[in-house]
Amino acid sequence: MAKQFKSLHPTKFYRDYLNHDIRPDGRLISKFRPVIINIGSIATADGSALVRIGKTTVICGIKAELCPPKSERPNEGFLICNVDLPPLCSSKFRPGPPSDLAQITTRFLADLILNSACIDLKDLCIVKEKLVWCLYADIICLDHDGCIIDACLLVLLTALKTVRLPGVEYDAAIDKKTINEDEQKSLSIYNTPVSTTYAMFEDKVITDPTAEEEEISSGLLTIVVKNKELCSIHKPGGSPLSEEKLYDCISETINHADLLITLINTAVAEQND
Amino acid sequence: MSIKIGEFVFPGDVLRDLTVVNGVILKGPGLHSHEEPNCLLVTRAGILCFKSPNTYWIDGQQKRYYPKRGDLVVGIIKKTGNICKVDIGSSELSSLSMLSFEGATKKQKPDLQVGDIVYAKLLSAHREMESELVCIDSYYKAGKLGPLSNDGFIMNISLNFVNRILDINCPLLKTLGQKYVFEIAIGMNGKVWINAKKTKDILNLMNALLAAEQESNSNIIKACKQYAS
Amino acid sequence: MEVENNTNLLMRDVNCKLGIFTRPDGSVFISQGETAVVVGIYGPIEVKLHKMLINKASVETHYCPKSGTPGISDKLCESILHNVCEAALVSTLYPRSSILIIIQEMQNRGGILSCAVNGCCLALLNAGTDMKFLFASSSCGLDDEGNFHLDPDNLFLEKATASFIFVFDSVGKGLIASHTSGSFNLAQYQNALELCKKASEGIFDFYKCMIKKDLQDKI
Numbered sequence: 001m002a003k004q005f006k007s008l009h010p011t012k013f014y015r016d017y018l019n020h021d022i023r024p025d026g027r028l029i030s031k032f033r034p035v036i037i038n039i040g041s042i043a044t045a046d047g048s049a050l051v052r053i054g055k056t057t058v059i060c061g062i063k064a065e066l067c068p069p070k071s072e073r074p075n076e077g078f079l080i081c082n083v084d085l086p087p088l089c090s091s092k093f094r095p096g097p098p099s100d101l102a103q104i105t106t107r108f109l110a111d112l113i114l115n116s117a118c119i120d121l122k123d124l125c126i127v128k129e130k131l132v133w134c135l136y137a138d139i140i141c142l143d144h145d146g147c148i149i150d151a152c153l154l155v156l157l158t159a160l161k162t163v164r165l166p167g168v169e170y171d172a173a174i175d176k177k178t179i180n181e182d183e184q185k186s187l188s189i190y191n192t193p194v195s196t197t198y199a200m201f202e203d204k205v206i207t208d209p210t211a212e213e214e215e216i217s218s219g220l221l222t223i224v225v226k227n228k229e230l231c232s233i234h235k236p237g238g239s240p241l242s243e244e245k246l247y248d249c250i251s252e253t254i255n256h257a258d259l260l261i262t263l264i265n266t267a268v269a270e271q272n273d
Numbered sequence: 274m275s276i277k278i279g280e281f282v283f284p285g286d287v288l289r290d291l292t293v294v295n296g297v298i299l300k301g302p303g304l305h306s307h308e309e310p311n312c313l314l315v316t317r318a319g320i321l322c323f324k325s326p327n328t329y330w331i332d333g334q335q336k337r338y339y340p341k342r343g344d345l346v347v348g349i350i351k352k353t354g355n356i357c358k359v360d361i362g363s364s365e366l367s368s369l370s371m372l373s374f375e376g377a378t379k380k381q382k383p384d385l386q387v388g389d390i391v392y393a394k395l396l397s398a399h400r401e402m403e404s405e406l407v408c409i410d411s412y413y414k415a416g417k418l419g420p421l422s423n424d425g426f427i428m429n430i431s432l433n434f435v436n437r438i439l440d441i442n443c444p445l446l447k448t449l450g451q452k453y454v455f456e457i458a459i460g461m462n463g464k465v466w467i468n469a470k471k472t473k474d475i476l477n478l479m480n481a482l483l484a485a486e487q488e489s490n491s492n493i494i495k496a497c498k499q500y501a502s
Numbered sequence: 503m504e505v506e507n508n509t510n511l512l513m514r515d516v517n518c519k520l521g522i523f524t525r526p527d528g529s530v531f532i533s534q535g536e537t538a539v540v541v542g543i544y545g546p547i548e549v550k551l552h553k554m555l556i557n558k559a560s561v562e563t564h565y566c567p568k569s570g571t572p573g574i575s576d577k578l579c580e581s582i583l584h585n586v587c588e589a590a591l592v593s594t595l596y597p598r599s600s601i602l603i604i605i606q607e608m609q610n611r612g613g614i615l616s617c618a619v620n621g622c623c624l625a626l627l628n629a630g631t632d633m634k635f636l637f638a639s640s641s642c643g644l645d646d647e648g649n650f651h652l653d654p655d656n657l658f659l660e661k662a663t664a665s666f667i668f669v670f671d672s673v674g675k676g677l678i679a680s681h682t683s684g685s686f687n688l689a690q691y692q693n694a695l696e697l698c699k700k701a702s703e704g705i706f707d708f709y710k711c712m713i714k715k716d717l718q719d720k721i
């Protein structure tokens with residue numbers, strides 16, 4: 001019966017559940033899904049990670065290349081992220097050029113990296129005006145079940161922490177690069193921004209929504225924090241939200257962030273051992 | 274918030290303390306029912322109007338036509354066949370059966386081509402369904418409905434202006450009629466068809482209509498005289 | 503549109519002209535300082551079959567940059583505009599049709615998103631499309647000394663440590679959209695929110711004034 005009811009009246013189905021402060025998947029309204037982090041999943045990449053938030057699965061591989069810097073920023077390297085939402089991960093996406101959601105997520109991640117200053121592009125410089133590192137971070141979603149921004153940000157940060165760059169010596173006079181594979185240097189990550197997504201459903205705010213809940217909700221809210229500081233509060237429209245609820249969400253995110261950061265650090269520390 | 278009749282209202286305003294007759298409020302365009310009893314939610318910007326005993330509506334600006342049952346409209350045939358598709362300026366084409374003309378039978382149907390103009394009545398207009406036009410009244414008589422001559426000209430005017438010229442007190446058509454001999458079909462959808470003996474007259478009439486759109490009623494007579502001279 | 507007697511806390515001049523085009527059902531030219539956009543609304547119009555929704559109108563937004571094809575940052579802008587407009591429209595009134603909103607950037611001197619949101623609201627009012635509430639957007643920036651600047655221009659934004667854009671609704675004064683850049687703390691966010699909320703009141707008054715003026719000529 002429940003199945004038929006759900007497909008006929010999806011909104012009412014959710015409303016009935018939420019009125020009893022529980023969600024169809026058995027979680028409480030403000031309960032997060034379990035997060036799994038796996039690192040070094042791609043052996044050929046210079047840094048990689050896989051993250052699962054509930055059923056949402058994203059994988060990130062970081063490839064480092066040597067290239068000359070831009071002339072207007074001679075001592076800065078590059079970090080280029082790209083989020084790919086292939087048709088594999090959800091029936092919402094079709095083959096062809098990147099969907100709007102993929103483009104928006106890519107842009108949002110790039111902004112976040114810049115805003116949080118978690119990585120200093122000057123660290124990627126090898127020889128000023130001549131040679132810098134260019135990091136390509138490709139994030140591919142394998143299973144889309146909501147909170148794609150959270151998963152992408154988490155996987156990107158974890159993957160960045162696993163990046164090992166070989167030593168490079170550059171002789172400008174004869175334009176010769178010598179790569180020293182023995183010297184493995186990790187990147188300095190100055191802070192770890194983590195995000196949480198909320199979905200608004202009528203007068204309730206649901207934490208960590210699944211794709212189904214995102215679909216039915218009247219709006220999303222993503223909060224990004226780093227070291228108890230706010231990095232972004234992104235609410236791309238949807239139904240109006242009162243300030244009290246917003247501030248509740250922010251404090252919840254700050255609490256949850258500690259857990260996520262511990263998780264990332266544990267995963268990275270295990271690899272180093 | 275109690276709002277007085279004739280004042281400006283904006284989307285999101287809630288009208289309270291409305292006159293209710295037998296538990297019913299008749300609401301026109303721009304008003305929506307509200308959770309609380311005897312209250313209406315405003316969804317368009319404009320002037321709040323009231324007609325005794327219990328009818329409320331918003332008089333605002335609008336260019337796009339929403340089909341309404343019983344409206345007389347001027348449409349352009351876009352597709353012919355047993356059921357014609359007619360463009361009446363709404364979000365989709367309306368259907369007009371070839372049999373819904375006076376005296377039409379399966380063998381004897383009016384000869385309509387793509388691009389012809391008809392003056393028709395909306396038999397049904399429901400937002401979930403395609404609207405349907407007819408060219409006969411409930412006594413199977415055409416009356417003024419039916420195909421309009423191809424000699425005439427068609428023009429678009431705003432919906433507010435349609436309501437204004439159809440007002441019995443509007444001097445525009447009377448004043449123009451003193452000077453010119455012409456036929457006019459004004460559709461509630463903002464399409465107006467005009468025909469006169471000379472093309473020059475038609476053009477003058479069209480210019481007069483366009484000019485009158487911007488003028489108040491008192492100025493219209495003055496403006497008409499200017500065009501007529 | 504004065505908030506306090508401090509030039510940093512003043513909005514730039516807002517100007518608009520309604521109904522500038524004859525073909526769209528609603529159109530507006532709006533400028534905030536030197537930033538200007540043109541918004542046109544068609545709707546409800548015929549919808550493509552694959553976009554048709556049987557229970558409500560499909561809202562389509564197109565953000566066109568001044569030159570070239572829309573890039574990924576324009577897409578982000580477009581998605582915010584789309585979600586804001588969709589939240590405000592009573593789209594269940596027009597099932598199986600689409601409402602097309604076209605935003606053309608004319609000049610960007612900072613705060614283009616705010617300006618575009620305000621333009622959308624005015625254009626929807628001009629078109630007479632049914633809405634649940636009005637919405638207004640205002641932005642503010644934070645400099646490195648911790649001072650707030652309301653409605654900053656691009657010169658300020660280049661050196662600002664953080665900038666905030668908010669969209670509020672006219673009924674409950676709730677937050678419809680929020681977009682930030684840079685990092686900041688909670689208190690700063692709260693201050694920015696309060697500041698912009700006050701400024702949005704001025705924008706709502708501006709809408710009402712403009713629409714009244716426009717309608718008085720016509721009715």
